[in-house]
Amino acid sequence: MSLAVSGPCIQMKGVSFGYGQHPLFNRLNVTFPDQQVTAVCGPSGCGKSTLLKLVNGLLLPSEGEVSVLGNLVTHNSLDALRLKIGYAVQRIGLFPHLKVAENIAIVANATDMEQTEQHERIQFLLDMFNLPSVLLKRYPHELSGGQAQRVGLCRALMMKPRLLLLDEAFSAVDPISRFDIYREFIRLQQEEQFSVMLITHDMREARFLADHIMVMESGSILQQGKIESVIAHPSCDLVKRLVKEHLLCEA
Amino acid sequence: MRGLNKIRAYCFFLVIALASVFSVHSVAWADSSKVVVGSKAFAEGYLLGEIVAQKLERDGFDVERKLGLGKTIITYEALLAGEIDVYVEYTGTLYQAILKGQYQPQIDDEVADINQALKETPLKVLPSLGFNNTYALVMNKQLMEEKTIKSISDLKQYPDLVLSLSHEFINRTDGWQGLKSEYDLPFSVSGIEHSLAYQAIQSGKIDLTDAYSTDGDINRFGLQLLEDDLFYFPSYRALPFIRKTMPVDAQTSLAELAGLIDEAKMQELNALALEDDHSYAEVATDFLNASFGTLSEAETSYPWKRLMGYVYEHLWLTFTALISATFVGVLVAILAYRSSKLSRVLIYSTGLMQTIPSLALLALLIPIFGIGWVPAVIALFIYSLLPIVRSTINALVTIDSTLVEVAQGLGLTKRQQLRTIYLPMALPGMLTGIKTAAIISIGTATLASFIGAGGLGDPIITGLSLNDHEMVLMGAIPAAILAILMELLFEYFETRWIPAHMRSNVT
Numbered sequence: 001m002s003l004a005v006s007g008p009c010i011q012m013k014g015v016s017f018g019y020g021q022h023p024l025f026n027r028l029n030v031t032f033p034d035q036q037v038t039a040v041c042g043p044s045g046c047g048k049s050t051l052l053k054l055v056n057g058l059l060l061p062s063e064g065e066v067s068v069l070g071n072l073v074t075h076n077s078l079d080a081l082r083l084k085i086g087y088a089v090q091r092i093g094l095f096p097h098l099k100v101a102e103n104i105a106i107v108a109n110a111t112d113m114e115q116t117e118q119h120e121r122i123q124f125l126l127d128m129f130n131l132p133s134v135l136l137k138r139y140p141h142e143l144s145g146g147q148a149q150r151v152g153l154c155r156a157l158m159m160k161p162r163l164l165l166l167d168e169a170f171s172a173v174d175p176i177s178r179f180d181i182y183r184e185f186i187r188l189q190q191e192e193q194f195s196v197m198l199i200t201h202d203m204r205e206a207r208f209l210a211d212h213i214m215v216m217e218s219g220s221i222l223q224q225g226k227i228e229s230v231i232a233h234p235s236c237d238l239v240k241r242l243v244k245e246h247l248l249c250e251a
Numbered sequence: 252m253r254g255l256n257k258i259r260a261y262c263f264f265l266v267i268a269l270a271s272v273f274s275v276h277s278v279a280w281a282d283s284s285k286v287v288v289g290s291k292a293f294a295e296g297y298l299l300g301e302i303v304a305q306k307l308e309r310d311g312f313d314v315e316r317k318l319g320l321g322k323t324i325i326t327y328e329a330l331l332a333g334e335i336d337v338y339v340e341y342t343g344t345l346y347q348a349i350l351k352g353q354y355q356p357q358i359d360d361e362v363a364d365i366n367q368a369l370k371e372t373p374l375k376v377l378p379s380l381g382f383n384n385t386y387a388l389v390m391n392k393q394l395m396e397e398k399t400i401k402s403i404s405d406l407k408q409y410p411d412l413v414l415s416l417s418h419e420f421i422n423r424t425d426g427w428q429g430l431k432s433e434y435d436l437p438f439s440v441s442g443i444e445h446s447l448a449y450q451a452i453q454s455g456k457i458d459l460t461d462a463y464s465t466d467g468d469i470n471r472f473g474l475q476l477l478e479d480d481l482f483y484f485p486s487y488r489a490l491p492f493i494r495k496t497m498p499v500d501a502q503t504s505l506a507e508l509a510g511l512i513d514e515a516k517m518q519e520l521n522a523l524a525l526e527d528d529h530s531y532a533e534v535a536t537d538f539l540n541a542s543f544g545t546l547s548e549a550e551t552s553y554p555w556k557r558l559m560g561y562v563y564e565h566l567w568l569t570f571t572a573l574i575s576a577t578f579v580g581v582l583v584a585i586l587a588y589r590s591s592k593l594s595r596v597l598i599y600s601t602g603l604m605q606t607i608p609s610l611a612l613l614a615l616l617i618p619i620f621g622i623g624w625v626p627a628v629i630a631l632f633i634y635s636l637l638p639i640v641r642s643t644i645n646a647l648v649t650i651d652s653t654l655v656e657v658a659q660g661l662g663l664t665k666r667q668q669l670r671t672i673y674l675p676m677a678l679p680g681m682l683t684g685i686k687t688a689a690i691i692s693i694g695t696a697t698l699a700s701f702i703g704a705g706g707l708g709d710p711i712i713t714g715l716s717l718n719d720h721e722m723v724l725m726g727a728i729p730a731a732i733l734a735i736l737m738e739l740l741f742e743y744f745e746t747r748w749i750p751a752h753m754r755s756n757v758t
Contacts, residue, residue, distance in 0.1 A: 079663075084662075085662070095658075095676065097678075098675075106671060107661050107662055107663060109671075139750060139752060
């Protein structure tokens with residue numbers, strides 16, 4: 001694995017944000033290394049998903065600035081920037097009125113990607129996520145939860161993104177095929193050299209997929225670093241507990 | 252997405268079709284050589300309208316009929332706006348409702364007095380046709396004998412009698428209010444559509460109503476006039492009310508009708524028109540033949556032959572209004588739905604417009620748009636807006652928030668998001684709203700007949716004024732069938748455009 005970092009894929013400087021009267025982030029500074037997988041862990045409500053939405057501009061900070069792939073996130077830059085960002089969420093997020101193929105190709109169709117190129121890419125992604133191509137003609141409500149989530153991943157990867165944002169995006173994938181899919185995912189990540197922000201509550205998933213980890217609690221960052229070093233040297237109680245539970249499970 | 256393209260294709264086609272209809276209509280308006288004859292929407296009004304129209308035709312004029320234009324406000328505004336050239340008005344109505352007491356009625360030279368008062372307007376009256384059709388109260392003949400009621404003064408002793416009067420009569424100063432204080436009557440009254448009042452008396456629901464003294468129905472329903480023993484009711488002589496711009500020859504032609512019809516003659520003609528086998532046109536022809544000599548066979552256009560014409564007119568009204576309301580309603584909803592305040596304002600204001608009674612709305616539109624097709628379409632358009640705006644806003648705001656976030660996060664432009672995601676997802680709700688609007692429009696369009704826009708309301712209103720149930724049904728049944736067909740049409744659209752699992756189908 002390449003350790004060379006060519007500048008961060010995500011950089012937040014002095015970012016503040018809150019919902020209504022409740023401040024969540026106060027002058028937060030965050031850096032995610034380029035072309036690597038960074039897991040974001042922490043208890044529910046700690047601000048993981050909000051952090052992700054600040055990256056793709058679904059939310060804009062009240063203070064400070066967010067740079068993604070070297071571009072400042074502003075109203076004007078969003079549409080172009082988002083085309084380079086893949087996005088998949090835990091709650092399925094497939095459009096019910098579109099068949100699976102149309103869901104995966106929705107951006108490709110809107111940006112006039114060539115049909116043959118589309119078909120090849122879709123077939124490639126289906127194979128990778130172990131999805132039969134008969135599913136392409138079905139509607140989302142006819143899929144299992146795990147299948148739908150994998151279709152969501154296909155859609156996020158369709159446009160060969162430079163950055164992939166995953167919000168608990170593997171949570172419904174069934175445990176048996178999960179590790180095959182992890183392995184395929186890592187291979188693709190290394191081949192296409194994209195960066196990943198992986199929100200997960202599953203330390204095992206984080207350890208399997210990620211190079212780096214960031215642990216958060218109520219809007220602040222407790223510890224960030226290479227995943228093995230964080231496991232070896234947890235800096236505070238919460239991180240210790242997280243590591244301990246994970247190790248117990250492993251045993 | 253293919254479905255959406257198809258919708259666009261349909262819309263394009265319909266816009267072209269509508270544009271051509273509009274241009275045809277505007278050509279028709281430009282034709283000024285015709286004399287346009289209007290009438291109020293009650294039996295005597297139709298009959299006098301026919302007599303005026305046929306008299307002009309006999310004398311070689313090209314006549315367009317816009318008969319059955321609702322009540323005084325509609326015919327008067329239409330005449331003032333030049334939408335019609337002539338209709339028959341009554342002196343009492345002119346004095347009370349139109350000139351609002353600007354002249355002192357004198358029996359000797361009424362016509363000159365009225366024309367003096369009309370000097371500043373583009374309107375004038377011609378000599379009276381002869382009869383005096385004044386207001387009267389009527390009651391069941393048997394009941395009158397039982398209670399020995401003869402005159403209006405006798406009513407005071409029977410405060411339990413149920414009075415139901417036409418809305419016009421209740422509200423005019425020479426109507427109920429004056430009558431009540433003149434005779435010191437103890438009753439409170441409710442309003443009733445005049446054409447329904449006799450049946451209500453016959454079935455014992457009410458005891459008394461107002462009537463015109465020349466009404467041919469009075470005998471048929473076993474009713475009798477109460478004597479106006481205090482001579483309260485003013486004179487209501489019928490005379491042609493015309494625009495001064497009417498060709499002089501045509502004015503001369505109508506002046507020949509002066510004094511030809513006395514009260515007895517008018518009652519007889521009214522009664523004839525109420526018989527099943529006679530149309531207004533036939534009665535008018537027979538009368539004119541008897542007065543001026545036989546000219547030709549009456550053109551019998553029994554309405555069954557016109558049924559397809561009515562249906563066609565009805566559908567054009569409905570579809571034009573519906574399609575424009577869909578364009579405007581959906582567009583406005585799209586622009587507003589992100590702001591809940593704006594959405595609420597929109598829904599309230601379109602809802603407010605919907606509460607305007609349809610006849611009132613039609614009357615309000617006449618000073619601006621005249622009578623006929625255009626104001627009718629505008630009224631239907633206004634009624635269609637609420638269901639379309641409400642359902643579209645509702646369908647758009649209830650789209651799952653995760654899906655909205657994903658849609659935004661994908662990198663599609665706002666327009667692409669709307670076209671490929673939000674609108675198709677809102678389509679089932681939108682279609683339901685449009686369907687509701689369509690069905691409301693088909694029903695409401697029957698009222699368009701009151702302002703001369705034609706459609707299935709023509710046989711319904713004519714039938715009501717004649718008490719001819721067959722004719723009423725001839726309009727009502729096709730209207731009901733159209734409503735059902737509309738429902739089926741929308742079901743078809745749903746199966747074509749919406750995947751099965753997203754249909755909001757109750758059936």
